[in-house]
Amino acid sequence: MDLFYTKNSEYEILSKNESKHCVNALRKKIKDKILVTEGKGIIYQAKITSINRGIVSFKKLNEQFSVKRNTRLEIAISLTKNKSRFEWFLEKSTEIGVDYIYPIICKRSERKQINIERCNKILISSLKQSKNAILPKISRIITFDHFLEKNLSNTYIAHCSSVTKKDFFECIKTQQNQSKIIVMIGPEGDFTKTEILKAQEKGVQSVSLGQNRLRTETAGIYVANCVQILF
Numbered sequence: 001m002d003l004f005y006t007k008n009s010e011y012e013i014l015s016k017n018e019s020k021h022c023v024n025a026l027r028k029k030i031k032d033k034i035l036v037t038e039g040k041g042i043i044y045q046a047k048i049t050s051i052n053r054g055i056v057s058f059k060k061l062n063e064q065f066s067v068k069r070n071t072r073l074e075i076a077i078s079l080t081k082n083k084s085r086f087e088w089f090l091e092k093s094t095e096i097g098v099d100y101i102y103p104i105i106c107k108r109s110e111r112k113q114i115n116i117e118r119c120n121k122i123l124i125s126s127l128k129q130s131k132n133a134i135l136p137k138i139s140r141i142i143t144f145d146h147f148l149e150k151n152l153s154n155t156y157i158a159h160c161s162s163v164t165k166k167d168f169f170e171c172i173k174t175q176q177n178q179s180k181i182i183v184m185i186g187p188e189g190d191f192t193k194t195e196i197l198k199a200q201e202k203g204v205q206s207v208s209l210g211q212n213r214l215r216t217e218t219a220g221i222y223v224a225n226c227v228q229i230l231f
Contacts, residue, residue, distance in 0.1 A: 001045070002026055003035040003128045005135070009044060012058050019056040022048075028056070035064060039127055039135025042066045067133045069099070071231040072180040076102040076147055077220050078187035081110040087122050089217035094126035094136055096224040101138045104147050108189035116140060144195055147184070148202050155182040156207045157199045158219055159191045165206035169226050176230070183207075183223045185216060 004018050014022060014036075022028045030048050036058060037043045043065040046058040075098055080086045090101070103119075105112055119138050127135050154175065156168060172181060184191075184199065191199075200206060209222050 001033055001035045002028075003037060003043065003131050005124050005128060006036055006038060009036055009038050009060060012046075012049075012060065014056040014058070016055065019051075019054055022056050023051055023054065033061070034058065035131070036060065037127070037133055037135075039124075039133070041068055041133050043131070043133050065133060069097070069134070069231065071178055071227065072099045073097070073224065073227045074100040074102065074180065074182045075185065075220055075223060076104045076142075076182065077185040078106045078109045078216055079103050079111040079114055079141070080216050081188060083111065083114060085215065085217045086111075086114065087119070089220045090119055090122045090136075090138070091126040092217075092221050093224045094123050094132060095130040096221065097132065097134065097228050098136045098224050099134065101136055102147060103138065103141045104144055104184070105141060106144045106187050107192045107195060109187040112141075114141065144191075145198070148198060148204075152182065152199075152202050152204055154178050154180060155184065155199075155202075155204045157184040157186075157191065157196060157204045158207050158209050158223070159186055159196055160208075160213055161190065161193055161196055161206075163193065163196050163200075163206055165208050168207040168209055168223065169230075171205065171207055172226065172230055181227060185219045185223065187216060 032048050036046045044060045045064045046060045049059050050057045
């Protein structure tokens with residue numbers, strides 16, 4: 001069955017865009033069964049009850065699937081020079097599993113802006129395609145320094161600098177009881193040493209993502225995959 005996203009399943013209606021896709025693209029009709037999610041961990045089976053002026057109404061039948069993550073993953077990731085690479089990260093991280101994404105601007109970030117509305121559309125599209133029950137949230141763009149003002153308990157900064165660091169995978173293997181993990185990932189030119197030291201002064205742990213030098217978006221996917229494997 002096809003999965004549709006709704007902000008609030010209690011109202012039992014699809015948005016204008018979701019309704020259009022449901023009726024015009026997928027040719028769904030009254031009494032057809034569909035899957036519906038709010039992106040909060042539950043996928044419902046539902047039945048279309050009416051199509052009025054292009055808007056689809058449905059009735060929830062049962063809970064088809066639910067998931068609850070023991071460890072919340074938040075990724076603060078620099079905008080990439082090529083916006084399509086950042087959008088690829090959004091798509092793939094949703095498929096694997098991430099809870100919150102902070103687009104950050106670092107000293108060496110070559111892009112300073114991104115369309116957050118478009119980003120949300122990509123997240124929803126990936127949620128539906130992968131049939132994931134959890135929709136990541138994405139914040140407005142935030143500078144590196146402003147991000148460091150947050151509560152950074154159990155936060156890691158991944159970089160390629162010669163600054164002493166531990167292996168990320170090995171670090172989180174010992175953190176099985178943590179309710180949240182935050183990982184900071186820099187731009188194509190990496191974090192500056194000043195940024196790394198600033199983060200360390202806030203208690204952020206320096207980590208390596210392996211011997212190979214990864215692209216920004218690849219590093220984000222690696223992090224999501226590590227957490228998915230262990231938690």
